[in-house]
Amino acid sequence: MSTVAAFALALGLIFVNLTGHCDGALQVGFYRGKCGLLDVESIVRAVVTVKFLKDRTIAPALIRMQFHDCFVNGCDASILLDGNSTEKTAGPNLSVRGYEVIDAVKDAVEKFCPGVVSCADIIAIATRDVVYLSGGGKYSVETGRRDGFVSLAKNVKLPGPTITVSQSIAVFAEKGLDATDMVYLLGGHTIGVAHCNLFQARLYNYKNTGKPDPSMDLSLLETLKKMCPQNSTGFNTVNLDQNPKSASIVDNSFHKQIKMHRGVLQIDQDLALDSLTKATVDKVANGFDFSTKFGRAMVKMGAIQVLTGKQGEIRKSCRAVNRRF
Template identity: 35%
Template sequence: MLVTDAVRSASTFDQTVPAKLLRLLFHDCMVEGCDGSVLVEGNGTERADPANASLGGFQVVESAKALVEVFCPSTVSCADVLVLAARDAVRLGGGPNVRVLMGRKDGRVSSEANVRANIVDTTFDLDQMTKIFSSKALNLDDLVALSGAHTIGRSHCSAFSDRFAQDSKGKLTPTDPLLDKKYGNDLLSQCPRNADPSITVDNDPETGLVFDNVYYQNLVMGKGLFHSDSVLFGDTRTRNKVLRFAESEESFFEGWERSFLRLTSIGVKTGNQGEIRRLCREING
């Protein structure tokens, strides 16, 4: 309840908080496992890698942890707080309420060198994504379900610039065959050439603040923001799963719950493998 209150309060002032917390969890679990290592500040840490430069939600986790420490000192790890915060972010956005497991310890290592090889890039094809997911014991069903996290959130223009090319006159045009041309031109109207780097657009152009299955309906219509989204419908290995989720929000929520539990079980540290940090931003001294 303490974590839920912190997430709800922060989301009231900033509607982008739920998506930030969910993305933060992914970047934590996919690198060193769900051990809160992405939360650690400092040179050479995961957080310092340029691939994590656009991550947000750190202060929400830190605030939630501070509340928990008042009532349950040295009992709940930052890793568990982050999992709970991401779970609550989904629920507050209209998604399912997942009953997550607890008992994770915080990792004592956070290394920038571990980031790039473990993070899915928005330009990836299905084989590249499958390789990373398989290394975490996640399968194609998990990949399709967890990609549904893009039903909320916003992204910088640079995150999907690979889908456009510049002609001899300097005009940008959509070149990715998996991208609906009208949607591509809509994106270009929001992200023209030499656009302000701070500009962001909704991952889901229809219901960007709601955790729902419209993301999959968008994929069917060629309106996936990233190439890594569009290939899920473009590849026969995952197309039917996308169609099923597009047709049934209940099926998506069921798939999300299963895969979210698998995601939050990656590389969990227990016992002497980790610690319970006093502050999420630094390893105990």
Template identity: 40%
Template sequence: MTFAVPFSSCRPNPFSLSFRLLLPLFFAHLLTSTSASLSFNFYGISCPGAEFVVRNTVRSASSNDLTVPGKLLRLLFHDCFVDGCDGSVMIEGNSTERSDPANASLGGFSVIENAKSVLEIFCPGIVSCADIIALAARDAVEAVGGPVVEIPTGRKDGTVSVAANVRPNIIDTDFTLDQMLTVFSSKGLSLQDVVILSGAHTIGSAHCNAFNDRFKRDRKGELELIDKSLDNAYAESLMNKCSSDSASVSNDPETAFAFDNQYYRNLQAHKGLFQTDSVLLEDQRTRKMVEDLASDQASFFDKWSESFVKLSLVGVRTGEDGEVRRSCSSVNL
């Protein structure tokens, strides 16, 4: 049974006392090692309502379309993994990141643009698209029952967006754990971050062509399971829904619209949608992490908060290294 958590019921995750005490020190270390130009409440004086505008825009869009939170979270991944968290995934045009076929199924652009439009009225030229993307992904998780995470702001927008940079920097759904770790490590992310950030698949959806390597079509055009690691009943339901490669299914077949630790319980039940999901249970390096996260949602939320902040700081631009775009879809002229 799937459900959406009512926005009125969302409240801060009750972090353990020890985690809450260590959190400021953890973030301070990240800021020191990343950039002194980023800070919490960066827009406190220049645009005091910036985070409120983004949060309100995300919640309004999410209440009208339950798929929005998953799209916004995925948008952050695709922005940060390609040339850092610089908003370059938003730029339109031939041969830009956004034009690459690997980004064809991305969504949530209008939510970012809507927030930017409001901010440009009240605080023109102040709030970067890169910060809006990061804040929107943070707020999307909170909106569907996930943890409240404080993230530093002050990112600048990149001025270059190249399609050729997309494929070498994103995770294909048939990657091995070693292949995933290679990409994550290049971003300063660890094996634990691979497991934790894969938990993003507790929300969102995917087109059937994203996991068609787990099936094949027989002479009659009917799908046939070739990946025996999948639960048979789950595989049957996927084949029934995937009459065409353009059809889509929820990443999480149990609680599709709630940010929770059901993803890890799905892995234990052999219901990981992608090969990159299933491998986390199959590989001895990550199996214990999956088992622990499946049994402890509070621990998942704590670790998610850490890994999410690390993701949001990948390759950030600050100071004179970048600009604040007037429109997220184009660089300033």
């Protein structure tokens, strides 16, 4: 499909009417009527669809971007700002990508309705759209966020892959998310990859024992050792969902895999083993409503410490704050 044809197809629903309802300061359908006869979310969807058809790996990239943005200063698009010491330069964010997708969406909405749509909302809408394009549910995005001014690498303190379940629950609780939210949100690992250096110790020297992690499925252990040799650089990548039939689909396969001791990252596997989360993992793995509940958790995460009303600003470029005179 050509880029023009894909854009036209995706833009076909541009006059969709949205039903609004409020949840705190955010609202579904916030942009209705704010871009003339055009529907902002359809413009976003059109651009994102074209990008997705060219590169389906933007789906896990944008999910990760939203998580990394919301867990620092709240969902204020601070991760998008360029600079020598901005969040982009922090270690955990060096592998974050997808910025060009957000730029392309911003260019499109600025063309049709300049100064109206925040970069923070673009992240949320675009992420929802790639989840849907990857086979997940089409949840309703709450909008009305404004963009922040502050982006500092020193503020980036994200939970790492070796964090314990109890520690992770505490981190999520600080953001107003409970353990169930955490289990669903980490289910975003149903798509995407991890670099070997994030889990290599599990293969060769688990907790300084000189042996592999005994909780790992033996067939998975052998597979990962081939992908991640002991003396390699650790830059190779493997799918986080080890079911090859669903590694690019947003579903509950990830939870089924960790129940079978086939989790790649330590925190992922521990979700299925720890008494604090095991029952929830079992429920998700055996359930049929993952898409709906994953969407709800994404919406809840998207409301963390948002700027609304007259707070923040609507950036002209997602990479820089507006000039002040």
